[in-house]
Amino acid sequence: MNLILLGPPGAGKGTQAKRLEERFGLVQISTGDMLRAEVKSGSAIGLEAKAIMERGELIPDSVITAMLAARVEQPDAARGFILDGFPRTTPQAEALDVMLAGKGLVLDHVIELQVDDAKMVERISGRYTCAKCGEGYHDTFKQPKTAGVCDVCGGTEFTRRADDKAETVGARLAAYHRQTAPLLPYYEAQNKLRSVDGMAEMSAVTSDLERILTSGA
Ligand code: AMP
Numbered sequence: 001m002n003l004i005l006l007g008p009p010g011a012g013k014g015t016q017a018k019r020l021e022e023r024f025g026l027v028q029i030s031t032g033d034m035l036r037a038e039v040k041s042g043s044a045i046g047l048e049a050k051a052i053m054e055r056g057e058l059i060p061d062s063v064i065t066a067m068l069a070a071r072v073e074q075p076d077a078a079r080g081f082i083l084d085g086f087p088r089t090t091p092q093a094e095a096l097d098v099m100l101a102g103k104g105l106v107l108d109h110v111i112e113l114q115v116d117d118a119k120m121v122e123r124i125s126g127r128y129t130c131a132k133c134g135e136g137y138h139d140t141f142k143q144p145k146t147a148g149v150c151d152v153c154g155g156t157e158f159t160r161r162a163d164d165k166a167e168t169v170g171a172r173l174a175a176y177h178r179q180t181a182p183l184l185p186y187y188e189a190q191n192k193l194r195s196v197d198g199m200a201e202m203s204a205v206t207s208d209l210e211r212i213l214t215s216g217a
Pocket residue numbers: 009031032033035052053054056057058059060064084085086087088092163172
């Protein structure tokens with residue numbers, strides 16, 4: 001099974017993708033995570049991407065599409081994948097269609113997490129992750145049980161994304177509306193688009209997604 005989670009930054013794509021990964025044995029492919037790893041390693045792609053990401057803009061389609069194509073070739077992707085943060089433009093969606101057709105693969109579901117834009121700034125600017133295991137937390141919505149200690153691995157170091165600053169979030173949301181939202185009618189025309197209420201409780205969102213994936217409803 002191969003699927004796409006669509007929605008603006010802060011909609012919960014990453015959180016939900018991780019949950020579905022475990023439940024359905026799929027692999028999460030997050031182009032944002034891949035780019036952050038490139039930036040950290042100081043690779044050529046990372047050097048090109050860093051400033052663009054910090055401005056809240058999108059990486060050129062050709063760069064990101066090549067990166068995704070290489071990732072989909074990895075053996076673990078054969079289990080089925082959840083795309084989180086890709087595609088983000090119509091050319092990326094078209095390239096993905098060609099890529100999948102060339103491999104004899106299909107997109108089983110495209111699911112939009114519908115959220116209230118006005119709430120995304122608070123959601124995004126408060127989030128942070130355990131530097132050791134990547135567990136996600138939030139200043140308002142999800143603090144560790146013991147302050148400063150990760151519930152999952154006991155790690156005591158936490159990181160915040162450079163582009164989660166309130167001033168960058170506006171640019172990221174604008175990029176979503178200008179460049180990514182046109183994918184909704186694109187997938188609707190392919191009769192693949194489903195939507196869930198991304199403002200519901202995290203576990204309720206997971207249940208809604210599971211229902212779609214198990215029944216196709
Ligand atoms: P994300 O973690 O998905 O919010 O992505 C963080 C940043 O990485 C975005 O704001 C973009 O600068 C870049 N990025 C991630 N995925 C893509 C993509 N599919 N196309 C272009 N830029 C991307």
